[in-house]
Amino acid sequence: MNFKSVYLFSLIAVFCLSCKNNTSENKETQEVITSTSSLVNSKPNIVVLLCDDLGYGDLSSFGHPIIKTPNLDKLAETGIKLTDFYSTAPVCSPSRAGLLTGRSPNKAGIYDFIPGLKKSPDNRDLVHLQAHEQTIPAMLKSVGYATCLVGKWHCSSRFNSDEQPQPDDFGFDHWFATHNNAAPSHKNPKNFIRNREKVGEIEGFSSQIIVTEAINWLDNKKDDNPFFLEVTFHEPHEPIASPENLVEKYLPLSENREQAEYFANVENVDIAVGRLVEYFESKNMDNTLIVFSSDNGPETFMRYSRAKHSYGSPGALKGMKLWTNEAGFRVPGIINWIGKKTFTGTTNKVVSALDYLPTFAELSGAKLPNRNLDGESFTALLENGDFNREKPLIWAFYDALNERKVAMRKGDWKIMASIEADGKPLPNIHNLSDGNEALVKNAKLVNHVLFNLKKDISESEELSGSNPEIFQNMKKALAVEYKNLLDESHIWVREE
Template sequence: MNIKSFIYVLCIMICFSCKDEKKQNVVAEAVEAKPEQPNIVVLLCDDLGYGDLATFGHPIIETDNLDKLAETGIKLTDFYATAPVCSSSRAGLLTGRSPNRAGIYDFIPGYKKSEDNRDLVHLRAEEVTIPQVLKSVGYETCLVGKWHCSSQFNSDAQPQPNDFGFDYWMATHNNASPSHKNPKNFVRNGEKVGEIEGFSSQIIIDEAMSWLDKRDTEKPFFLEVAFHEPHEPIASPEDLVQKYLPKAKNLEEAEYFANVENVDLAVGRLLEYFETHNITNTLIVFSSDNGPETFMRYERAKKSYGRPGPLKGMKLWTNEAGFRVPGIVNWIGKDTYSGTTNAVVSALDFLPTFAELAGAELPDRILDGESFVSLFKSGNFEREKPLTWAFYDAINDRRVAMRKGDYKIMARIELDGEMLPNIHNLYDGNIDELKRAELTDFVLFNLKNDIAESEDISIQKPEVFKTMKTEFESEYKALLDGSHVWIRDKPNYE
């Protein structure tokens, strides 16, 4: 019997041995009110577009398991990743803070010393993550799949997954290599694994189920399953490729369609495991780290046939398709609201939501996320703080954006009358210029009426525009002032 179970039984014994009826009732109420901590599972795809699931409108790809998860749970039509690019998005999800505060402004490449100090970038030890928060109240924790939160992976030079609260992890630095098929670059708890036969999505589900088999069943668990799919280099099971070939434009598109369904099948296996092993009271959230890759944006993106649906842009854009992604929440074994909601929810909200459900204290840091526990009761959630993004390496010109309620405002960044060049990282060589730069050329959209961001309504709605612009400028300044700047220590420069 663990300590929590012992205390619970002790309370019951006290309750029924107490001669004072009022005291007995007080103790009984305390026992009855004891929160039951849910298991929590985060399923995260890589480069999955808003329009890539059947339940979000894809006309060809079959995603039966995810469709059912949405149908029996909560389908979030206005769900946002924390950034339009991988590493930043993952840092924001784990910490509940804008990735700019963590100093992760772009994807993190492999270690190579660079003038802009990009080689220093990693999730710093001072950040507090979801698994750390949950471990403080008795959770066991596991990560399988993609990490991508450090430039020096599996090295003592920078913190690794276990330093952020993961008891167990099997992960890669970035993409599965050489592809999703038979990857060779997984590391398990600091030890290189070598080539693993099979496809990445199925491999990490195998690993997750193996960990679940060995866990302490009296403790709640937190499990992050970070799929590599459908990020390039794409590889898919041949039977699924052949299934889609008659409906696809070409072999490469068929491979993409098959890649997404292979994730769905992997999710189905995990859900079946929960059912077979009678694992209930389990909160599952599903999403993507950012929007879909642009076909042939780089040489290896020849199978990138992801779809943004009705949204404008793609991955690396601050228009909607860059970070508005499929969102599904389902609480297995709990009677909650089910249906579709247009509540504005972000992956930033995971940490405060999970903390509230688990009975954990929030870290003593600025958080940009808010708890959406009210969604489970009524399907309603009204966020108090707007969502603000500053992605300095965006493909589109307006690299700063903010959503509040139905409205979204965007702006360019200009310095001395010229648009600021694209930036991968903030360091002591560019921070002064960035702080001198100004937001210009604002546009305003009503996303409720215009999901495609097709009409700037700043002139038609002058009062709304004025209010949004004032708050936008204030929120961006606060974010920039709170952003981490990477400075190379002189003794370590050479």
């Protein structure tokens, strides 16, 4: 490797969504297979579709009363709709790092979004996915996969520079990406890089541009080896731009033009997904596993000056992007295996993007990385819908907008805690460095709260007082999990 070289939501829709999510066994028709031999080691093509800032309630299949997403809805209807799917962080860069590595992004030292280069006391300008991190594409390459990334990278502070690893250093044969957002907007972007070469302005909209790139890569593939394709849409992250015909469609149904542009933006992603699925089917790619989700929850309207289009919906969930309440990282999840008979239906089994790596390893026959993973394989879910994770999911997001920066889900229960340092709330922190390591590691978890997410996805009823035994057990478990996470968290040190 060369490292030099909100709009008002329909109460009926929210109520129905909540009812579906709180049902232990959805009554929709489900098909179950009992044999594992047809799935494991079949070396399927694997496609990860990832939106940027898409809210839990932004797809019509997840309860949106206005936005039309027929292609994604069909994938959910004919595959698996995951009502309890989690991203690995409530913001973009750490979420992507966790997805690629199957480990908490804190362990990779990616705690917050990665900005452009600007030297800071907390060493944030040093942050990048480091060369020793083992990723999905590199793992799959070891068993013969061709690999491709199209869309948003956002895993390095020095994008397209030999001073830090780039996508090809982590196993991508072909990459066509931007550092962060498409610029100047989704329309006619100018900042794409293809395999370390600047591309210049491209006519069209980002979601369609990257799907076209993916299709061209597949068309030019010179062998029949299976492929891993990661499609990381910029949409519906600001700065939003959408096709005018779609905007016109939504104007009569929207509060203003900006909201219509947001609605159109989500549908444009759906159209792009439809193009890709149609391509797979036209080429008889009948062993292609597709997983769809978002990197985090929806942006808060006007949280910053450019967020004037941010009309994303958290559905029935509490919070938004940058929160450790559910809407920060609970996102739409869909799995569909083209050409394979799997479990189908709606499930409230708890699944995380951390689980992609171990699942893909099992399905492809690849050897797992020699390190402790935070994800676990969900092949049982594909086989018969019976997946019960053993590892709790924990998030420690030190820049959270809500009071409690640490959260853990274990089974049906979620516990959250504030962090207190020197008798005061820990200030918001972007990055762990040698300058603040002692402060964070000596801080204490305080002010715990407890929720039953099976019964209360809105986190509206705090239950620590009425469930003292469960509360104490969850507090103890959180203390252990958080300590383990802190012990493995990477600390950034500037080498002068």
